[in-house]
Amino acid sequence: MQDNPSLDLRDRGGPQQPLVIARDLRKYFPVKGGGGKAVQAVDDVSFTVAKGETLGVVGESGCGKSTLARLLLHLVPPDRGELVFDGEPVGVAGGLPVDALRRQVQMVFQDSYSSLNPRMPIRDSVAFGPFVQGKKKDEARKIAHDMLSKVGLDPSLFGPRYPHELSGGQKQRVNIARALATGPRMVILDEPVSALDKSVEAQVLNLLRALKRQFNLTFVFISHDLNIVQYISDRVLVMYLGRLVEIGPIDEIFDRPLHPYTRALLASRPSMDPTRRIEEPPITGDPPNPIDPPSGCRFHTRCPFAEGVCETTDPMLGSWEGLRSHVAACHMHDPRSGHSGIGTA
Amino acid sequence: MTDTIVLDKPVGAFEEQALPANRVRGYWQSVFYRLRHDPVTLVFAGIVLLIVLTAVLAPLIAPFDPYKESIVDRLKPFGWRGHLLGTDELGRDMLSRLIYGGRVSLLMGVVPVVIASLVGGILGVIGGFAGGRTNTIVMRTMDVFYAFPSVLLAVAIAGAMGGGMANGMLALTLVFIPPMCRIAETATTQIRALDFIEAARATGARNITIIRYHVLGNVLGPVFIYASSLVSVSILLASGLSFLGLGVRPPIPDWGLMLSTLRQSIYVVPLVCALPGAAIFITSICCNLVSDGLRAAMDVRM
Numbered sequence: 005m006q007d008n009p010s011l012d013l014r015d016r017g018g019p020q021q022p023l024v025i026a027r028d029l030r031k032y033f034p035v036k037g038g039g040g041k042a043v044q045a046v047d048d049v050s051f052t053v054a055k056g057e058t059l060g061v062v063g064e065s066g067c068g069k070s071t072l073a074r075l076l077l078h079l080v081p082p083d084r085g086e087l088v089f090d091g092e093p094v095g096v097a098g099g100l101p102v103d104a105l106r107r108q109v110q111m112v113f114q115d116s117y118s119s120l121n122p123r124m125p126i127r128d129s130v131a132f133g134p135f136v137q138g139k140k141k142d143e144a145r146k147i148a149h150d151m152l153s154k155v156g157l158d159p160s161l162f163g164p165r166y167p168h169e170l171s172g173g174q175k176q177r178v179n180i181a182r183a184l185a186t187g188p189r190m191v192i193l194d195e196p197v198s199a200l201d202k203s204v205e206a207q208v209l210n211l212l213r214a215l216k217r218q219f220n221l222t223f224v225f226i227s228h229d230l231n232i233v234q235y236i237s238d239r240v241l242v243m244y245l246g247r248l249v250e251i252g253p254i255d256e257i258f259d260r261p262l263h264p265y266t267r268a269l270l271a272s273r274p275s276m277d278p279t280r281r282i283e284e285p286p287i288t289g290d291p292p293n294p295i296d297p298p299s300g301c302r303f304h305t306r307c308p309f310a311e312g313v314c315e316t317t318d319p320m321l322g323s324w325e326g327l328r329s330h331v332a333a334c335h336m337h338d339p340r341s342g343h344s345g346i347g348t349a
Numbered sequence: 350m351t352d353t354i355v356l357d358k359p360v361g362a363f364e365e366q367a368l369p370a371n372r373v374r375g376y377w378q379s380v381f382y383r384l385r386h387d388p389v390t391l392v393f394a395g396i397v398l399l400i401v402l403t404a405v406l407a408p409l410i411a412p413f414d415p416y417k418e419s420i421v422d423r424l425k426p427f428g429w430r431g432h433l434l435g436t437d438e439l440g441r442d443m444l445s446r447l448i449y450g451g452r453v454s455l456l457m458g459v460v461p462v463v464i465a466s467l468v469g470g471i472l473g474v475i476g477g478f479a480g481g482r483t484n485t486i487v488m489r490t491m492d493v494f495y496a497f498p499s500v501l502l503a504v505a506i507a508g509a510m511g512g513g514m515a516n517g518m519l520a521l522t523l524v525f526i527p528p529m530c531r532i533a534e535t536a537t538t539q540i541r542a543l544d545f546i547e548a549a550r551a552t553g554a555r556n557i558t559i560i561r562y563h564v565l566g567n568v569l570g571p572v573f574i575y576a577s578s579l580v581s582v583s584i585l586l587a588s589g590l591s592f593l594g595l596g597v598r599p600p601i602p603d604w605g606l607m608l609s610t611l612r613q614s615i616y617v618v619p620l621v622c623a624l625p626g627a628a629i630f631i632t633s634i635c636c637n638l639v640s641d642g643l644r645a646a647m648d649v650r651m
């Protein structure tokens with residue numbers, strides 16, 4: 005629709021203003037009968053998302069990726085912290101109301117099955133968003149019609165169908181159409197291709213790239229598959245146990261990872277070269293319990309370079325000797341931390 | 350084909366596109382399709398329809414006035430002087446009384462279930478959708494009613510309020526609200542946890558809109574199936590209440606009441622005395638079988 009970002013009337017801050025600024029976002033989920041204990045799903049995470057970029061979010065299962073996604077949409081209210089959307093603080097007096105945020109941010113869910121109403125024809129599922137946001141019923145249906153063809157599904161053939169009559173890849177296309185039907189500026193993709201097989205995965209990824217260009221979107225792309233993140237992202241955010249441990253441009257992260265956890269994640273990728281098999285898993289064991297995370301650096305229980313300081317002191321995010329856009333939270337790179345620095349490449 | 354598919358931006362290859370067009374079928378269409386291919390359910394649905402029709406058209410069908418007594422024609426067997434199914438203890442025509450009695454029994458079978466489905470359904474959807482404390486309050490209140498056996502509860506309520514048809518219906522309604530509420534609550538709780546509710550919320554939809562467009566359609570099926578199975582229970586309970594003198598009052602013809610008054614004459618005209626029981630039995634078993642058929646047709650894992 006818009007070929008030039010500056011033509012978007014909703015763009016208030018200009019191209020230099022980050023679309024999203026998250027500052028110290030925190031969400032703890034109280035444990036039932038846990039005597040005041042809580043799962044520390046997202047703990048003081050700060051980052052920005054620039055206009056038009058794709059920010060990849062990676063981390064193990066249960067590290068808070070999905071909670072972070074829901075925080076960005078205010079589907080769960082943050083306990084603490086601030087969310088600024090295009091220069092306007094969200095959900096505070098005088099700021100951007102949550103409703104207005106949801107007109108500009110949408111989400112694609114992982115489970116394409118449960119994310120569509122089984123009793124609703126898919127064109128109605130797609131039309132629901134525009135309808136809720138004030139379009140007339142036939143207008144909304146027309147938008148749904150257009151969106152379905154944009155994601156490569158013939159509207160007259162697929163529109164009247166029910167989700168159970170579609171394949172996984174088709175359902176995920178419908179989910180994408182549903183997310184784009186309200187004309188968002190940013191789309192949060194929560195593991196959008198994890199449930200799909202490889203050939204369909206590639207189709208959906210290519211579709212996403214094309215739609216991003218066409219609608220001038222900003223993506224937050226959550227995945228545990230590093231290959232996909234490398235393929236689609238401009239920058240990557242690495243999470244561990246509710247904390248942001250490293251964030252930076254895609255090439256920087258993949259070529260010069262700073263945090264031992266990022267290195268371990270990268271090393272754990274299956275090698276495509278049979279002569280370079282991975283014999284030993286780079287990290288072992290399950291991640292610690294997020295109800296009672298380790299003191300100091302949360303990764304120290306599994307870190308090969310952990311020293312005394314890591315158990316006692318929380319590391320700060322810093323760019324150390326590298327690029328300013330590439331920051332990590334690790335004592336190893338901080339000459340003043342007291343860490344011996346063994347392990348810095 | 351003239352309606353060629355035009356993609357604004359062809360992306361990738363879509364080899365997984367086409368399914369035969371005749372497979373496009375809505376949920377209710379598929380339910381009716383399966384029902385049409387289920388002869389057992391169709392037959393019993395036909396019988397239920399017949400019973401309903403005779404009840405509705407009672408004044409046109411009944412050969413005699415159901416209230417007309419005759420001292421000389423008391424407790425006569427089948428076929429006595431034009432009384433096809435004999436006469437009761439006051440000489441009234443049994444066939445006419447059975448036909449008119451169907452009106453009361455069906456009314457007592459359907460009305461409490463419909464009201465209970467509405468009230469219980471709404472309470473269940475609210476409790477299930479709100480979750481948390483609201484849900485606890487709603488469901489614990491329902492649990493209190495669960496503590497009593499349904500027959501005992503109906504008898505207690507009807508007894509406390511006094512007999513009569515309206516009070517009988519009210520008693521039955523109160524008995525059916527808790528199970529109805531539980532069904533709706535379970536269905537809603539399951540639906541609420543699914544991503545499409547969250548997706549709807551992400552568009553900024555209000556709760557009431559989400560309930561209307563996304564929850565009700567999914568809760569309706571289980572509620573409807575359960576309600577259809579309750580109709581026969583309701584007919585039985587209503588008959589029981591009338592039998593105990595807590596439901597319909599004489600001389601209004603009602604199957605339960607007829608069974609109660611005729612039981613003293615069981616040794617005089619056993620077949621005639623068994624008729625109201627047979628009517629209750631046939632109606633409730635037909636309702637049950639139709640309900641089972643509906644369940645089979647609607648309960649499809651998609």
